[in-house]
Amino acid sequence: MRPSLFFARTKLLMYPRRQQELIRLIIQLGLPGDTQLDWSLLDIALTHPTVGTPNYEQLEFIGDSVVRLAASEFLWETYPDKSVGDFSAIRKVLVSDRILAQLADSYGFDRYLTLAASAVGDPSGRVSRLADAFEAVLAALYLTTHNLKLIRPWLDPHFQKLATEILQDPARQNYKDALQEWTQAHYKALPEYRVREDAVKIDRFQRFIAEVWFRDRHLGTGTGQSKKAAEQAAAKAAYTQLMEQARG
Amino acid sequence: MRPSLFFARTKLLMYPRRQQELIRLIIQLGLPGDTQLDWSLLDIALTHPTVGTPNYEQLEFIGDSVVRLAASEFLWETYPDKSVGDFSAIRKVLVSDRILAQLADSYGFDRYLTLAASAVGDPSGRVSRLADAFEAVLAALYLTTHNLKLIRPWLDPHFQKLATEILQDPARQNYKDALQEWTQAHYKALPEYRVREDAVKIDRFQRFIAEVWFRDRHLGTGTGQSKKAAEQAAAKAAYTQLMEQARG
Numbered sequence: 066m067r068p069s070l071f072f073a074r075t076k077l078l079m080y081p082r083r084q085q086e087l088i089r090l091i092i093q094l095g096l097p098g099d100t101q102l103d104w105s106l107l108d109i110a111l112t113h114p115t116v117g118t119p120n121y122e123q124l125e126f127i128g129d130s131v132v133r134l135a136a137s138e139f140l141w142e143t144y145p146d147k148s149v150g151d152f153s154a155i156r157k158v159l160v161s162d163r164i165l166a167q168l169a170d171s172y173g174f175d176r177y178l179t180l181a182a183s184a185v186g187d188p189s190g191r192v193s194r195l196a197d198a199f200e201a202v203l204a205a206l207y208l209t210t211h212n213l214k215l216i217r218p219w220l221d222p223h224f225q226k227l228a229t230e231i232l233q234d235p236a237r238q239n240y241k242d243a244l245q246e247w248t249q250a251h252y253k254a255l256p257e258y259r260v261r262e263d264a265v266k267i268d269r270f271q272r273f274i275a276e277v278w279f280r281d282r283h284l285g286t287g288t289g290q291s292k293k294a295a296e297q298a299a300a301k302a303a304y305t306q307l308m309e310q311a312r313g
Numbered sequence: 314m315r316p317s318l319f320f321a322r323t324k325l326l327m328y329p330r331r332q333q334e335l336i337r338l339i340i341q342l343g344l345p346g347d348t349q350l351d352w353s354l355l356d357i358a359l360t361h362p363t364v365g366t367p368n369y370e371q372l373e374f375i376g377d378s379v380v381r382l383a384a385s386e387f388l389w390e391t392y393p394d395k396s397v398g399d400f401s402a403i404r405k406v407l408v409s410d411r412i413l414a415q416l417a418d419s420y421g422f423d424r425y426l427t428l429a430a431s432a433v434g435d436p437s438g439r440v441s442r443l444a445d446a447f448e449a450v451l452a453a454l455y456l457t458t459h460n461l462k463l464i465r466p467w468l469d470p471h472f473q474k475l476a477t478e479i480l481q482d483p484a485r486q487n488y489k490d491a492l493q494e495w496t497q498a499h500y501k502a503l504p505e506y507r508v509r510e511d512a513v514k515i516d517r518f519q520r521f522i523a524e525v526w527f528r529d530r531h532l533g534t535g536t537g538q539s540k541k542a543a544e545q546a547a548a549k550a551a552y553t554q555l556m557e558q559a560r561g
Contacts, residue, residue, distance in 0.1 A: 122397045127385045134378035138456075141375055149370045208386075212460040 078104050087111070090177050095219040103209045110201035113180030113194065121201035124208075128200030131207045132160050135216055139224045154237040155228050163294070166195035168223055174198055189272055189290055235308075240300035247307060248279055256284065258299065260292045275299040326352050335359070338425050343467040351457045358449035361428030361442065369449035372456075376448030379455045380408050383464055387472045402485040403476050411542065414443035416471055422446055437520055437538055483556075488548035495555060496527055504532065506547065508540045523547040 078084040087107050092098045106124065114120040136159040140152045158164060178198050184190065206215040236243035248256050260275045271288040275295035278284060285306065287298025326332040335355050340346045354372065362368045384407040388400045406412060426446050432438065454463040484491035496504050508523045519536040523543035526532060533554060535546025 123389055123400070126397050126400050127382070127389055130378060130382035130385045134375070134382050137375045137378045141371055145371075149374050152371070152374050 076104065078108055083108060086177060090172070093172050096215060100215065101209070102215075103205060106205035106208055107202065110205040111174075111177045111179060111198055113178060113184055113198075115181030115184040116179055121198055124201035124204040125197045126204075127208070128202070128204035129160075131203045131213075131216070132165065132200055135203070135213055135220055136160055136224060138213070139217070139221055140228065143225070143228070151232070151237075154239060154242075155231050158231055158238045159224055159227055162193055162196035164227065165199045166192040168220075169195040169199040174202075192290055192294075236301075236304055240297055240304045244277070244284075244300045244304045244307075247304070252280070254280070256300075256303070258296050260295055263288075271295075277303050279303075324352065326356055331356060334425060338420070341420055344463060348463065349457070350463075351453060354453035354456055355450065358453040359422075359425045359427060359446055361426060361432055361446075363429035363432040364427055369446055372449035372452040373445045374452075375455070376450070376452035377408075379451045379461075379464070380413065380448055383451070383461055383468055384408055384472060386461070387465070387469055388476065391473070391476070399480070399485075402487065403479050406479055406486045407472055407475055410441055410444040412475065413447045414440040416468075417443035417447040422450075440538055440542075484549075484552055488545055488552045492525070492532075492548045492552045492555075495552070500528070502528070504548075504551070506544050508543055511536075519543075525551050527551075 078087070084104060087104060088098050090111075091100055091102065091107075109119045110121050110124045110128075112120045114122055133156070136156045137152070140147070140155060144151070174195055178194070180194070184194070203216055203220075207213065209215060231238050244256055248254055256277050256279045258275055258277050260273055262272055263274050272290055273292050273295035274286065274288050275292070275298065276283060276286050277296070277299040285299045285301075285303030287295050287300070287302055289295035289298050326335070332352065335352060336346050338355075338359075339348055339350065357367045358369050358372045358376075360368045362370055381404070384404045385400070388395070388403060392399070422443055426442070428442070432442070451464055451468075455461065457463060479486050492504055496502055504525050504527045506523055506525050508521055510520055511522050520538055521540050521543035522534065522536050523540070523546065524531060524534050525544070525547040533547045533549075533551030535543050535548070535550055537543035537546050
């Protein structure tokens, strides 16, 4: 059993340099530098499993629920008239690894995340690493106060910007779903994806190439750092072209 | 935009009878009858979509994140030494429709949920209805205080009991996964499920019959109110028998 619930531990770290680093991050997030915080949890949240234990894995597990709740609450408060279908589509994007890694990147998480040299040389793991650390940091902030007060003030503006973009996009930024709905509605059949890892890397962030086919017709091609990302990119190319043809 | 964040609305309902009902539920959950609560939210949380709008749909969307967070935090506090793999396996069961419906049932949610007569006659929808209402009630409690203080005191003991059971079970109560892991490990192949809806209903809560097959061998049969439940039951029969054979 861990130390008692609803009790904020605010002891400073034993390493003044790391402490200074983490205070800098907190200020960057827009929180006061003298925020009462469980600094050891924040330190763990920014420790990659390659370094040893404790690391961010358990916190990431909690953070995944924290970001989901923050997104749900934000949507419910901001868009009382939207359908639950819209809520789900938007939340799916807001809590995706792609978006969480982008947010982590915008705050320069690379500078704060400690990891073993072996992991640094693996650029393909960068997106999931950043997303994981971001979730873990959310968990550390949540577990300090047991509510979202240290999170929503700086996270909401990002969610607002993203939600506005997603609502303007008829595909809700999920092109695989949108393409599938379209082929289902028009032909009662699903598109097919063919993904390969490129032997001659296009660049180090674009490991995979996906093609999307429908009934022997090649609809689009996309590249990405993961299979999923490459498929989304292919679906986006295909969907955009189909919509242009439909309009034209 | 909804009324401001972090502000608890505690106005009583205009219908004294419904108000009395909901106070009874709150007391049953183990909370004080004079709990400061957003009673209108609790009322909506116990209103089925067949009745009209507002209904529990939006709250269920939030409640899904609330129960996930409550389970995550509970596991992190209670089992500091368990792996994230164990956390995930246990959380999957704790937040499943099956368990949430069971909990709702144990508090007699049927007595509090208002729904149209058409829905009452649909026993097959009962599990998801109870699970949805349970999640929505958790959301109403969460949104009153914006933390888990009205939830964890009565939900934790259930989680504790369930988690203990799940940890004693080598299949972690997910027999489909366990069976799949077993056939993968031993034969590098997956079992196959054949599900049918029974024309002559076994009883009104057991609509589906699933058989699980592996390489032309019939491993087990199960019934359930949903396809998924029937498959789990078939997998459980198959897995239990395989383990007995392995031991014998």
